[in-house]
Amino acid sequence: MFEFKTCKKECCNAFATLDSDFCYRHSDNKEALLKKMSKYFETENLIRDINFSHAEFENFSTQQKNFSSSNFSWCTFRNVDFSFSKFTTCFFDFCFFDNCTFKEVDIRYSVFSGSKIINCDFSDSLLIHNNFAGIDAWFCNFSGCDLYFTTFCSSCLRDVNFEDCNLKKADFRETEQRRLSFRYSNYEDASK
């Protein structure tokens, strides 16, 4: 698990980032940190115990990587390709995902709660035991996903496809739904 060390900046309760005493927002050299992190994404196959919140990532691909026990809360991801990657106990809460690809990913025990997810593709993925509570999803595709024990409670879902999904123990309580498709999915097995 990433280190539970909080930022030394007064009144900041975010976790400190990469070997630093400060979080990304309060670090002196954000650019160098971002460069270091991007290089880490490119070179390492196992991205483990990393804490990197509030950062902005754009136009890159991290295909077939293994993310584990890491925290990327409040980050922005634009045009990022995570396809064929594996995520275990990762925290992406309150993030902004724009035009990202999560094709055939394996995401377990991870948190996307409170995120804004626009134009993203999660198709044919294993999304088991995940927390998507309170998300704003717009033009997203979850078709062909196994969403066992995944919660979308209190979310706003617009133009989202959940076609041919396993929705056993999935949770759609208190959701605002417009133009969703649950074709060929077992929506009756989900909590509503």
Place this chain on the structure above:
Amino acid sequence: MRIYQHFSVVGFCNTYVVGQNNGGKAVLIDPGHVDNELISIIEQNNYTIDTILLTHRHEAHTSGVGTLLKLYNPKIYAYTRKVYDFDVTELADGDSLECNGIEIEAIHLPGHSVDSLVYKIGHALFTGDTLMATRIGSTPGFIERSLLIKIIKKKLLNFDDNTLIFPGHGAPTKIKNERLFNPDLTEETASPWLRNQIMQERVNRF
């Protein structure tokens, strides 16, 4: 410190193994069912289970205790003195213990059951059936439900926003997420009118 999550298909319960990065004595929380996958997590990381923490005595969270006693002979901790046939060390609200450098604090939160404990390890809370992602635990009646909501707000929601929650069932979460999106916890604080207003505001943003 490492936290490994294991899903038991018997009872649909989450079991957690908490240990240091380099192996050694480890803590196991809620042994719902011991299978090959759980044993692999323990053995491949060179752990020996020294401490078992039970969040409450329901079978879905305790049925693996017997197997683990045979394999590792750990010490068991819970709120009550006896859990089925096993002798356990009692923990009260505010008690703390240590295992291989891992500091554990017990918090008593009755409601789902009278013996419900939440364990705090660093910035992580292991909440059992007391608080899950977007749900609170089931209760025998509405009085207990009201008590549970009250005690969660008093004892858990005061923790830092970034505190991680690892529940007995379902996905992990954080304190802030529960404060904002758990309908069971917001229903008493927000009126239906206010909740509709918040929802409408989010809709209008699209």
